[in-house]
Amino acid sequence: MMAVVAARELADGEVVFVGIGLPNLACNLARRTHAPNLVLIYESGAVGATPSRLPVSIGDPALVTGSLMVCGMADVFQLFLQNGRIEVGFLGGAQVDRHGNINTTVIGPYARPKVRLPGSGGAAEIAIHAHRILIVSKLSPRAFPERVDFLTSPGQRVAKVITDKGVLERDEASGDLVLAGLYPGIDATEVRAGVGWKLESRARLNQLDPPTTTELHLLREVLDPQRLYLKS
Amino acid sequence: MMAVVAARELADGEVVFVGIGLPNLACNLARRTHAPNLVLIYESGAVGATPSRLPVSIGDPALVTGSLMVCGMADVFQLFLQNGRIEVGFLGGAQVDRHGNINTTVIGPYARPKVRLPGSGGAAEIAIHAHRILIVSKLSPRAFPERVDFLTSPGQRVAKVITDKGVLERDEASGDLVLAGLYPGIDATEVRAGVGWKLESRARLNQLDPPTTTELHLLREVLDPQRLYLKS
Amino acid sequence: MQDAVARYVRDGDVVVIEGFTHLISFAAGHEIIRQHRRDLTLCRLTPDLIYDQMIAAGCAKKLVFSWAGNPGVGSLHAFRRAVEGQTLEIEEYSHFGMVARFSAGAARLPFWTLRDYAGTDLPRANPRIKSVTCPYTGEELATVPALNPDVTIVHAQRADAQGNTQIWGLLGVQKEAAFASQRVIVVVEELVDERVVRSDPNRTLIPATIVSAVVVEPWGAHPSYAQGYYDRDNEFYIGWDTISRESAVLSDYLDEFVYGVRDRAEYMQKQPRLAERLKAGEQRCAGVNYGF
């Protein structure tokens, strides 16, 4: 369901900066349904990739073979990202707070971390330069604290947070994430239980359509038949 | 003779930033005599070129075909020149002054030029970054004024000025160009007559050997049979 | 070409036709002259004959450049007349300065830092050359401001219909100029299938995502050249010295070869032996394996 909702967020022809896992699945699902001209850019330097297998890493050789352009990483960050050429960026994180700020650096204090996470990678600059950020993350009070332990990627450009139970949006007035849509059969209280602050709701909540048979078929039989990323 | 003297200034294995005309002839003469491993870099981006014909421009396609590397101009200026990877740079100019400063910009005041020359091109940064600058220029009081009308390329790194009558060097103590060597049959007064300031001499003047028959053969029959650059 | 210029090049624009000796779009320059564009700010490292023609034709208000000569020949006479007669504004850098301006523009930074200009008169002639202090070492370094053209025109060997563009041989600052620009017109020798581009993605210099229009114009770079397609027309460069020395002769040249033809195809038909004389020989490299 998360991959399906994420896919539906992408408009045809958009330039998307994409990571591995669910975002990659979502982009490829969108390309095979309503957005055949989506341009996928990976921070590894592959532009317009059409991978013949599910890439296991953003540096997978399958992203190179048959792509439209392969450039160095200085070009990726300067000419594409900083230049403002990326419309959508996907991010995930160990923690997402009420402002949409993301932490992928440490749990606990920086100097004496309880858990050392991988760090920013390209996430800081993606959050700053992509026009619209989509976060994909499963709900839990730990993952959605009121305030992140470390602010790796600022939340200003976060458009939506696609969770396993519903969709949050950033409310422009308050700058807070608010509940905007619910998946079939899910109640707002279930979403609130997975969030570490008092989650407000939009006046009118979207009821999101369940995956179509086409979407399910593509995901399960074509895009990820080995269920590498489709665990739920 | 100028091409021969310039060629002899180059040591085997050196990395040379080379322009068109006599410097190019000199480099190719050196490559065929004592310096087969000279690496020629052109500001157009051709590295290790071995042109099959005499290039008419520094962007000649013959510099590309069969070269070791072709890179963009941002790389030429940042990764090679500014990085300090260029050992020798050749420059010429409408005016060279007593400090070795070069003018390739204007004769007369900048705002109301008597003669508008092409401008710096890469000359300003070549003069600043190449470890050793060789100037090739014919003597005349106009071409060697006491002070250039416009300082395009600073003279600090000028090692020698190779003229049609003798060789000047930069004296480290005074910072002035001084007479260092004479061509066969030329008198010091002839050189002084071509210079617009009181030219000092080294205590001991070099008497430069005339071109060998090999050198002359290579220049006239192999490298520039149509006498594009060998006018004198 | 007519449509692309009509649509994307406007009076008063900051226009860049780049290409260092290689891949200079004379075809685009001629079309701009034919469409009587005015008050352009023309930017280019080496104005070359094409800007000399555009200056002579009255398209240019200002020239931004780093080396204004006829390479391997001598002066650009229309340029010299305009500067010595003070009818053309100029803004002058060195090559590195111009490259840095495009690099800043392409990276969407307001300036670029370089070690340059110490001891030269260039910053006095051009107050836009400034300096910055390194926050680590305290050193003073030169800066130039970003250059973000309204439109950049790039000639290339090949592109697909979307504008994914591949270039080999000298690369100049084509990539930086294109990424720095609001609009990009790509002019190619050959339109190829997307599969050709995808078969060798490392050769792609400009992606379709930044391209406004693709124009197919074989021989569109003459008298400049396209590696693998045709040689540089050195005779033309030498001949330009004579043509451009007198305004009247230059004017006759424009009448015959620019205003007097409708497009590049007619330009080539007028000179039937050109193609034969300049057509490139064959020196094809082997491909590499992109398999995994």
Added chain:
Amino acid sequence: MQDAVARYVRDGDVVVIEGFTHLISFAAGHEIIRQHRRDLTLCRLTPDLIYDQMIAAGCAKKLVFSWAGNPGVGSLHAFRRAVEGQTLEIEEYSHFGMVARFSAGAARLPFWTLRDYAGTDLPRANPRIKSVTCPYTGEELATVPALNPDVTIVHAQRADAQGNTQIWGLLGVQKEAAFASQRVIVVVEELVDERVVRSDPNRTLIPATIVSAVVVEPWGAHPSYAQGYYDRDNEFYIGWDTISRESAVLSDYLDEFVYGVRDRAEYMQKQPRLAERLKAGEQRCAGVNYGF
């Protein structure tokens, strides 16, 4: 490889083994472990398994990085143990910050300017992230200091005997890291004749003029990959999670596959089915014409 590491990698050096997923020189990392180098400052965007191994083997005093994980799998456990146990110094940037540090080093500038870090905690965690004021617009922009390693090791598909090195597929920051470095070791799948390099000069990423040593080491990037030669060994990356979770198991791995072999050839002989499983398929592009 033994000679190159003995000669060019010294205790206390700032060492870079670059390659973004692609072309990571595991062979060089293993040789550095075998030669018991100590107190190294290891720099790399993505430390990957090779730095995890070098950290576990005690080579590293400090790690400079931007993303320290096992790509597509999870954590680098030796790294995590060292950081959580505070036995390893770290200096942390984002990817763009590391790319910018190499770019500055390669251009021999003391710093690089970027639009980044506004609103993040990274500058608080790393005081070397500073800022500069644009001399044109007055904007405040982030800066990072240049990174100039003592030695950079680059794996590549092919080079000639002098070190003119060609790479295709993902390019990472190989060029910038090499140009930034005092010494450069190039490790290649294949040594080719200079004529092969000269037949396609646009593919050359690193020129011989900056190369200290060329080492021929087929399969030297395994479990990373070399486009056109062999695939990434994803099974190994997944398996590393188990191996590295326990110090003792990791230690056994090093004993068997690093200390227990003399060189990469022996490493490959120990795993006879590896080559068969990972050998690249054929997807060769056509060549282009460099004639004129």
